[in-house]
Amino acid sequence: MNHRSLFRRLLLAAAAALPFALSVGDAAAQAALPSDRVLRVVPHADLRTLDPVAVSVTITRMHGLMIYETLFAWDSQLRPQPQMVESTTTSSDGLTWRFTLREGLRFHDGQPVTTRDVIASLRRWMARDVVGNHLGARVTALEATDARSFEMRLSRPHGFVTYALGSAVGQIPAIMRAEDAETDPSRPITTTIGSGPFRFNRDLWLSGQRVVYDRNPDYVPRREPADGLAGGRVVRVDRVEWQIMPDAATAAAALQTGEIDIWEQPALDLVPVLSRRRDIQVDRLNTISTQAMLRPNSLFPPFNDPRARLALAYATDQAEAMAGGWGDERWWRRCEAYFVCGAPFGTEAGAEGYARPNLDRARELLREAGYNGERIVFITSTDIAPIGRMAEVAAASLRRIGMNIDLQVNDWGTVITRQPRRDPPDQGGWNLFVTFASGPTMQHPLTNIGTNMACDGRNWSGWPCDEEAERLRNAVLDAPEGPERIRLLDALHRRLAETQPYRVLGQVDQPYARRSSVRGMLNAPVMVFWNIEKSAR
Structure with missing residues (x-):
């Protein structure tokens, strides 16, 4: 479809978008707020899980950063800066860390944030998250000194303590009330009482249509300027509404008519139309x-055998997957680096042989792994269009090497609730799924959730186990910056290329789109909504 025809289609869709946009709001509540005090956003997915420590999906992380805070926060250069913490001291041997919380921290129910809440929250996070697991394995004690100060003691030094405590990837170390954090870490909490700059408006929440956050009038931001996730989280609107619009044409029309202010992940085929409008700006969220990745379940055959996982690398063509998912090559590139091409750890060592498919080698590896045509449960969703399209391309590739693919298409909420299940694939579990993860998540050996191959079963859904890969990953994290770290990084990547915890499908630059009346967007690992100002229409 040419751009002129596409533009006409969008104009026609605008009429359909208007009733939808108006129906999703609470009319009385909206009427009480001036238009420039309500920020309306179309996010990439609906919010299904409220607990940012229970799941690692991006939409829940975005929700968590609205209502919770962390002890530290990453700035725009991914450097950790104090957030809830006022001061930090470290012993000369690097084994004892002392933290003091800043004054004025209060939960949305009025309770002060204390070190009891912090310690319970950190323990819950360390039991759930990849980064938390790694730090927690070295923590010998977490003890409160008083209501605002606590001590962390380590068994051996860790070079990324504050980086980990400010993690904005995976399951974030959100500080919750002790009564919430002390519950079973394997069960997602349903309460939403944080201490962050927004409050979750449960009364206006309507699953599948809208999620609403109100400015927290009692929140006291830091004095530093906002920088990434760090600095002062100053809220400049009274309400943020996430309006769920799965149809791209509807979302594009709503953006053009001003019914929404921000579209987090516009469809790439609509970006040229949006870019030509003076009242709309299209930009990248981060650099x-x-x-994109194809994640196998390593608990069950055939992918419990690394040869079957390696077959995925030989069977799939990154160009096919990325063109299917993202279209125009301006927005994507081939890349075999687990830690992201163009990033500081972006080596492709050992993965050179997977740049083009080798179907014969893939079939041979499947035979060696003992695969004999058993059904492969491949779960996916079309709610996030690129994921659904990449899954279809990957399924076709795997059928070419003789795999019996059962592509099961559900809503994204169902997919992400199935991912953590360890049931056999024929009992509600799964063998494969496609997803993508932010560059800030995947660019570092500490935070890349997919390359954690610890054999304790506490790693990310898929649960690959390889002791040598874990030994090398820990060695990279322990090594000082310099030639030895580079050598160890290459060795780690070669091992990952052999064992394939997931198949890298390439990388993409996903833009966002906003009305020109919106200012103050921050360069951050995920989209956040403090610091944003909106002019009246």
């Missing part, structure tokens, strides 16, 4: 590309 590190997003990574």
Whole structure:
């Protein structure tokens, strides 16, 4: 479809978008707020899980950063800066860390944030998250000194303590009330009482249509300027509404008519039309590309055998997957680096042989792994269009090497609730899924959730186990910056290329679109909504 025809289609869709946009709001509540005090956003997915420590999906992380805070926060250069913490001291041997919380921290129910809440929250996070697991394995004690100060003691030094405590990837170390954090970490909490700059408006929440956040009038931001996730989280609107619009034409029309202010992930085929409008700006959210991946379940045959996982690399063509998912090559590139091409750890060592498919080698590896045509449950969703399209391309590739693919298409909420299940594939579990993860998540050996191959079963859904890969990953994290770290990084990447915890499908630069009346967007690992100002229409 040419751009002129596409533009006409969007104009026609605008009429359909208007009733939808108006129906999703609470009319009385909206009427009480001036238009420039309500920020309306179309996010990439609906919010299904409210607990940012229970799941690692991006939409829940975005929700978590609205209502919770962390002890530290990453700035726009991914450097950790104090957030809830006022001061930090470290012993000369690097084994004892002392933290003091800043004054004025209060939960949305009025309770003060204390070190009891912090310690319970950190323990819950360390039991759930990849980064938390790694730090927690070295923590010998977490003890409160008083209501605002606590001590962390380590068994051996860790070079990324504050980086980990400010993690904005995977399951974030959100500080919750102790009564919430002390519950079973394997069960997602449903309460939403944080201490962050927004409050979750449960009364206006309507699953599948809208999620609403109100400015927290009692929140006291830091004094530093906002920088990434760090600095002062100053809220400049009274309400943020996430309006769920799965149809791209509807979202594009709503953006053009001003019914929404921000579209987090516009469809790439609509970007040229949006870019030509003076009242709309299209830009990148951050400077590190997003990574696409095909994740196998390593608990069950055939992918419990690394040879079957390696067959995925030989069977799939990154160009096919990325063109299917993202279209125009301006927005994507081939890349075999687990830690993201163009990023500081972006080596492709050992993966050179997977740049083009080798179907015969893939079939041979499947035979060696004992695969004999058993059904492969491949779960996916078309709610996030590129994921659904990449899954279809990957499924076709795997059928070419003789795999019996059962492509099961559900809504994205169902997919992400199935991902953590360890049931056999024929009992509600799964064998494969396609997803993508932010560059800031995947660019570092500490935070890349997919390359954690620890054999304790606490790593990310898929649960690959390889002791040598874990030994090398820990060695990279322990090594000082310099030639030895580079050598160890290459060795780690070669091992990952052999064992394939997931198949890298390439990387993409996903733009966002906003009305020109919106200012103050921050360069951050995920989209956040403090610091944003909106002019009246």
